[in-house]
Amino acid sequence: MVSDASTPDSSKVSAKSARAGLSGLLKGFAKHPVIVSRVVAAKVKSDPVRVAQAAAETLPPKLRPVVGRFAWPAARQARLVVRKLGMRMVKGPWAEAKEHFDSGRMSEAVAVLQGHTRYPFIKRRAAYYAGELAAIQPNPIPPKAKVIVGERVEGRVLHCVTNALPFTQAGYTVRTHRIVTAQQAAGLDPHVVTSWGWPMMQGHADATPFEEIDGIPYHRLIPGGGDVPFESHGRMIKGAGEVTELVRTLRPQILHAATDHRNGSVALAVRERTGTPMVYEVRGFLEETWASRDPKRVGSQRHVLQRDREAFIMRSADAVVTLAETMAVEIAERGVPREKIFLAPNAVDDSLLTAEYDGATFRSAYGIAPGEVVMGSVSSIVAYEGFATMLSAAALLRDRGTPIRVLLVGDGAERPALLEQVEELGLGDVAILPGRVGPDEALQAQAAIDIFVCPREDLRVCRLVTPLKPVEAMALGKPVVLSDLPALSELVGSDGAGLLVPPGDPEALAEALAGLREDPARRAEMGQAGRAEVAAKRTWSRVAETYRDLYRSLTS
DSSP, rough: OOOTTTTOOOHHHHHHHHHHHHHHHHHHHGGGGGHHHHHHHHHHHHOOOHHHHHHHTTSSSTTTHHHHHHHHHHHHHHHHHHHIIHHHHHHHHHHHHHHHHHTTHHHHHHHHHHTTTTTTHHHHHHHHHHHHHHTSSOSSSSOOOOOOOOOOTTTTEEESSSSTTOOOOSSSHHHHHHHHHHHHTTTOOOEEOOOTTTTTGTTTTTOOOEEEEEEEEEEEOOOOOOOOOOOOHHHHHHHHHHHHHHHHOOOSSEEEESSHHHHHHHHHHHHHHHHEEEEEEEEEOOOHHHHHOOOOTTOOOHHHHHHHHHHHHHSSEEEEEEEOOOHOOOOOHTTOOOOGGGEEOOOOOOGGTTOOOHHHHHHHHHHHOOOEEEEEEEEOGGGGGGGHHHHHHHHHHHHOOOEEEEEEEOOTTTTHHHHHHHHHOOOOTEEEEOOOOOHHHHHHHHHOOOOEEEOOOOOHHHHHHHOOHHHHHHHTTTOOOSSSHHHHHHTTTTTTSSEEOOOOOHHHHHHHHHHHHHHHHHHHHHHHHHHHHHHOOHHHHHHHHHHHHHHHHHHO
């Protein structure tokens, strides 16, 4: 497999990120000694040796050798003691339980470890598996007495989300921020609260309980007194209690929870305790995304229970918001009346419709000549995006004497395999995969592309969920070529904004690209149609109007 310095293998990335998170916790000890001590204690329960390694890495370089003379032998000795006390005896059950859990057989994972809980580390792992299972069972959060909330603040909305800016940069967090800033501009009073323990549990020990970002209040449920749960169930119970207190203080008119089920379960519990109407925003079907990574997971206990839990939350909410009509159909099939489902699609800032980004400089930086036609994408690089099909189509075009360049910007688990495919197909002079870039550079890359391609695979999750990047490309006036899947065909409307091709078919994709390459006038017409489609339906200002009208209907 081809590798490069910017793409370490996944195990190294995982270890590095875990060490960075633990190092961040330990560095924050001076400011929050009690809180960080509890968080680190939860980490120690999961992996004591890694905590010791992270602790050593936070020391000044001159002290590391000195401490290492004592710490590393002790850590090695501890590992040997663990093995002598039974690791060899439980190695098989540990691996068997992990295989069950990773495949979605959660009860089996717990059962395998039950006979070995005399070993503390096995007992903790069994408790973790049991807690993750409890989080998707019916009634995961115990009922509590109702709380009296004073007069509600008109227009105030409390958004319950998993994570947020600035500590997590992802499509989920960007969507949250775009929604709340647009709502504020529309006259609403949005607040955001993140899930219990975030982001301190991820290593950001300096995070404060409150921060304003672009004038939006962000509340964080930082671990304080008491235990620090290390599994979802315990954190949800903690979160429900603290969000209830936040509602009592802020007095919002609406609770607005975004997927997944953990936020939804917390919001349902808070609604029951405070009488606050609750909206559930379905941004994706995460059980389907999880199942798409391994066919063995489809129909597993985790897949079924999580689907059932999500469906229960959808049916129980006062209203459901989702991103596309394809998703609304799926939600209705899960038992939600269609009149309770509202669309708030992936959208762009209104300014993007008239923005100019320096695509020429980006092209020049990567050796793309002004007259060359570039197809490509800016995306997370995961298997279901189908970029292997795009590279195969590029090879077909090259072999037929139709020159075209490929620009694929982004990073993800599939990038090493694509780099290997580039080498196998001899596309080194054609394809450019620069890796991850910053937000501004990503828009420059969009501007550098002549034909935006979204060749998603024919998987259930791709049929249901609409991506954001093609919407951005359309707003910038780029013609788009998409897999002919319901969620993608919905993006382009009926006015010629894009071409649809069969998913997983390099020949059909190559033919569509060849036609567009030779017809710049058609590319321009498609770009104009795409921009008009976005302006009519997919700007944050229009989406904010949808939310405002929905909230009023629930509080009138």
